[in-house]
Amino acid sequence: xxxxxxxxxxxxxxxxxxxxxxxxxxxxxxxxxxxxxxxxxxxxxxxxxxxxxxxxxxxxxxxxxxxxxxxxxxxxxxxxxxxxxxxxxxxxxxxxxxxxxxxxxxxxx
Numbered sequence: 001x002x003x004x005x006x007x008x009x010x011x012x013x014x015x016x017x018x019x020x021x022x023x024x025x026x027x028x029x030x031x032x033x034x035x036x037x038x039x040x041x042x043x044x045x046x047x048x049x050x051x052x053x054x055x056x057x058x059x060x061x062x063x064x065x066x067x068x069x070x071x072x073x074x075x076x077x078x079x080x081x082x083x084x085x086x087x088x089x090x091x092x093x094x095x096x097x098x099x100x101x102x103x104x105x106x107x108x109x
Contacts, residue, residue: 004064008090012045015060026101028070039099074107
């Protein structure tokens, strides 16, 4: 299970750069660079959404399973991420496509 750091402060699952989900999904079926990936688990934090959703989530953790659809990534093995550490970025994202897996490295050639 990779160590996960998330800088997407606009996501309801983010708690001080940690994720409250036990498992996230990274999208980017045909990605060739990090900008073509995204965190499909992203949900925008809106007024009241953080406290309402806390009951259904676990404690924030620096570890998370990563279901990865970015099949061109060198860390993707059978749609699971096997990187030691990953970073999800997206500063002021409002939708999943405003995020990215910054750890993505294409093994395409």
